[in-house]
Amino acid sequence: MDEIFIQNEEQRAILDSVRRFVEEEVTPRAAELDAQLDPEDSFSWEIVEAADAFGLRTMSLSEEYGGMDTDMLTTAMVIEELARGDLGISVVFAQTLKIGKHMERVLNAEQRARTLIPFRDDPRAILSICGTEPENGSNGIVGYPAPYTTRAVKTEGGWIANGMKHFISNSNRSRFFLVHMQTDPDKSMLDGATVFLLERGHPGFTVGRVHDKMGERLANNSELLFTDCFIPDENVVGEANEGHIIRRTFGPSSNIFAACSILGVAVALFEKSLDWAQTRIQGGKRLIEHDGIRAQIAEMKMLIDASRSYTHRAAHLADHPEEGWDPSLGSLPKVMASQAAWQIATWTLEIHGGHGYMKEAGVEKLVRDAGAFLHSDGVNRALLLRAANFIDA
Numbered sequence: 393m394d395e396i397f398i399q400n401e402e403q404r405a406i407l408d409s410v411r412r413f414v415e416e417e418v419t420p421r422a423a424e425l426d427a428q429l430d431p432e433d434s435f436s437w438e439i440v441e442a443a444d445a446f447g448l449r450t451m452s453l454s455e456e457y458g459g460m461d462t463d464m465l466t467t468a469m470v471i472e473e474l475a476r477g478d479l480g481i482s483v484v485f486a487q488t489l490k491i492g493k494h495m496e497r498v499l500n501a502e503q504r505a506r507t508l509i510p511f512r513d514d515p516r517a518i519l520s521i522c523g524t525e526p527e528n529g530s531n532g533i534v535g536y537p538a539p540y541t542t543r544a545v546k547t548e549g550g551w552i553a554n555g556m557k558h559f560i561s562n563s564n565r566s567r568f569f570l571v572h573m574q575t576d577p578d579k580s581m582l583d584g585a586t587v588f589l590l591e592r593g594h595p596g597f598t599v600g601r602v603h604d605k606m607g608e609r610l611a612n613n614s615e616l617l618f619t620d621c622f623i624p625d626e627n628v629v630g631e632a633n634e635g636h637i638i639r640r641t642f643g644p645s646s647n648i649f650a651a652c653s654i655l656g657v658a659v660a661l662f663e664k665s666l667d668w669a670q671t672r673i674q675g676g677k678r679l680i681e682h683d684g685i686r687a688q689i690a691e692m693k694m695l696i697d698a699s700r701s702y703t704h705r706a707a708h709l710a711d712h713p714e715e716g717w718d719p720s721l722g723s724l725p726k727v728m729a730s731q732a733a734w735q736i737a738t739w740t741l742e743i744h745g746g747h748g749y750m751k752e753a754g755v756e757k758l759v760r761d762a763g764a765f766l767h768s769d770g771v772n773r774a775l776l777l778r779a780a781n782f783i784d785a
């Protein structure tokens with residue numbers, strides 16, 4: 393981590409605890425958990441509980457809800473540190489930290505009392521946000537006027553929901569969910585969708601298939617099914633048909649944290665490349681002494697530093713929009729960081745020669761992980777299109 397971004401002793405202390413947690417709890421277990429054939433076996437409650445024990449799980453919330461009210465920049469640095477240990481672990485907490493903070497902002501007092509207090513007190517409580525469904529992925533990211541196929545129809549005292557979401561991070565493990573559903577069938581998801589608050593175990597709301605992902609395996613993703621699910625009016629977040637407001641306020645932080653997660657993988661790849669280049673001897677000298685390799689190592693560092701600067705600028709401005717927030721910052725830093733990570737992954741494989749292709753080197757896990765954010769939190773092309781909409785508004 394570039395010291396320039398650490399602004400005070402509190403941040404330093406938080407980052408030191410996170411580094412210790414990664415070294416003691418994540419690094420020793422990551423490879424074995426990643427190698428499990430059943431994706432559900434790759435998830436570890438022990439790691440979640442160990443994170444809770446030093447305040448990580450709730451750190452972005454205010455004190456009342458067990459947190460430290462960490463700002464975007466500090467949370468961003470925490471997420472990158474977690475991803476240096478393992479991408480999946482970083483995603484479990486990036487989701488929980490950003491959704492928790494968002495819930496504190498958008499839930500009403502009664503909803504906060506019945507969700508954020510139990511969330512604070514349950515060391516295993518993690519969170520999900522659910523937009524994507526089989527028929528709607530990029531539509532929701534770019535902002536095309538299509539409706540969600542998951543529908544909630546008004547009835548006495550509430551809504552009856554039917555449909556399904558898929559690919560949702562944490563969702564077979566989460567305790568609370570924010571779910572986007574179409575509530576006005578004559579409109580699009582932009583002006584006819586509502587966000588509902590749900591708790592695991594709600595009648596008519598079940599987990600479907602757990603996806604078997606190629607990487608990021610320490611986080612689980614699954615389908616969520618809604619079958620004649622009655623949702624009371626008290627569970628509407630904000631106003632009916634105004635889900636777009638909730639989505640708009642959530643989007644920027646979501647994408648910035650996604651950038652931090654993939655940046656951590658890029659750093660892990662860089663460190664592996666550097667280590668190998670400093671020890672492997674060919675042509676009578678260490679690889680790092682060959683100019684081609686030397687330049688490539690410098691280029692990796694450049695891509696990481698530039699992506700981090702961009703991401704941290706976005707994180708700072710998200711908290712201080714009056715200093716010049718630009719809405720493209722809610723899309724472009726993730727595109728840049730994920731492209732950098734993918735580039736660095738291929739160079740890392742190449743620098744390791746045949747050794748990198750052997751599982752024991754640990755490069756292949758990082759390569760699988762590096763692919764995760766070319767599309768998570770929006771396919772890069774869809775995010776470029778979303779940013780273009782702000783440029784050509």
Ligand SMILES: Cc1cc2nc3c(=O)[nH]c(=O)nc-3n(C[C@H](O)[C@H](O)[C@H](O)COP(=O)(O)OP(=O)(O)OC[C@H]3O[C@@H](n4cnc5c(N)ncnc54)[C@H](O)[C@@H]3O)c2cc1C
Nearest residue numbers: 521522523524528529530559560561768769770771773774
């Ligand atoms: C690991 C992981 C975690 C995820 N977690 C969550 C989560 O927690 N919550 C959630 O709601 N979703 C989640 N998602 C879903 C993710 O946001 C979607 O997969 C993503 O938005 C892409 O949607 P899609 O898969 O349907 O692809 P599609 O939208 O079908 O895209 C396929 C291709 O078509 C291209 N394309 C689409 N539209 C256009 C266009 N107009 N012009 C040009 N090209 C276009 C895309 O760029 C892409 O290359 C997750 C996905 C993954 C893989």
